Amino acid sequence: xxxxxxxxxxxxxxxxxxxxxxxxxxxxxxxxxxxxxxxxxxxxxxxxxxxxxxxxxxxxxxxxxxxxxxxxxxxxxxxxxxxxxxxxxxxxxxxxxxxxxxxxxxxxxxxxxxxxxxxxxxxxxxxxxxxxxxxxxxxxxxxxxxxxxxxxxxxxxxxxxxxxxxxxxxxxxxxxxxxxxxxxxxxxxxxxxxxxxxxxxxxxxxxxxxxxxxxxxxxxxxxxxxxxxxxxxxxxxxxxxxxxxxxxxxxxxxxxxxx
Numbered sequence: 677x678x679x680x681x682x683x684x685x686x687x688x689x690x691x692x693x694x695x696x697x698x699x700x701x702x703x704x705x706x707x708x709x710x711x712x713x714x715x716x717x718x719x720x721x722x723x724x725x726x727x728x729x730x731x732x733x734x735x736x737x738x739x740x741x742x743x744x745x746x747x748x749x750x751x752x753x754x755x756x757x758x759x760x761x762x763x764x765x766x767x768x769x770x771x772x773x774x775x776x777x778x779x780x781x782x783x784x785x786x787x788x789x790x791x792x793x794x795x796x797x798x799x800x801x802x803x804x805x806x807x808x809x810x811x812x813x814x815x816x817x818x819x820x821x822x823x824x825x826x827x828x829x830x831x832x833x834x835x836x837x838x839x840x841x842x843x844x845x846x847x848x849x850x851x852x853x854x855x856x857x858x859x860x861x862x863x864x865x866x867x868x869x870x871x872x873x874x875x876x877x878x879x880x881x882x883x884x885x886x887x888x889x890x891x892x893x894x895x896x897x898x899x900x901x902x903x904x905x906x907x908x909x910x911x912x913x914x915x916x917x918x919x920x921x922x923x924x925x926x927x928x929x930x931x932x933x934x935x
Contacts, residue, residue, distance in 0.1 A: 725866030819858030822900030
């Protein structure tokens with residue numbers, strides 16, 4: 677009996693050492709992988725989309741190995757102890773507990789810091805009192821049942837259902853609502869911001885790729901919610917200036933246009 681207890685104690689020590697080694701190796705692999713992930717700033721249509729997708733990519737690189745480790749531990753436990761008719765409680769092991777706690781703390785710290793650096797970025801969460809860059813294009817966006825109005829302060833241009841933006845320039849949106857809560861959402865550009873009655877929300881981005889995108893209202897606002905859409909056209913800077921001149925010349929100063 678004494679020998680059996682000694683063998684069990686020896687196996688327990690070996691198992692604990694293996695767990696410590698496996699946990700340490702996993703933590704080191706996760707940390708190395710996280711540090712090795714380059715910041716992805718190109719290849720996406722907007723700066724906002726690049727930041728959000730980069731965050732998702734980093735979190736996945738950490739989450740997938742951890743999920744595999746947990747599943748491997750579950751399968752190991754099920755296989756190793758499935759025929760144990762005399763189970764014993766796990767012996768206290770302070771080193772293992774400290775290592776596990778430290779590993780979890782490192783992972784949570786990585787997730788928290790990575791998320792904060794992206795979610796606090798001006799291109800994702802723009803403070804309402806933030807000063808726009810000198811060359812920024814400012815657009816006032818007003819949502820109401822069930823259409824969008826886009827005004828360009830200083831340009832004397834207002835359009836309805838069509839938003840035209842220059843490529844590779846910072847754009848600052850100021851959103852408001854005339855009736856209920858709406859939400860301007862352009863999935864392909866990573867843009868989503870609420871328009872709330874009685875307050876102005878600010879959103880900043882920079883679109884890199886010319887093209888046509890679809891804008892939706894992402895907050896249910898009544899019977900016409902599904903039809904509250906608009907077209908976003910991103911054009912070269914020169915074409916954008918030409919478009920502004922054309923809008924002014926067409927006499928749209930005091931009205932709106934569906935162009």
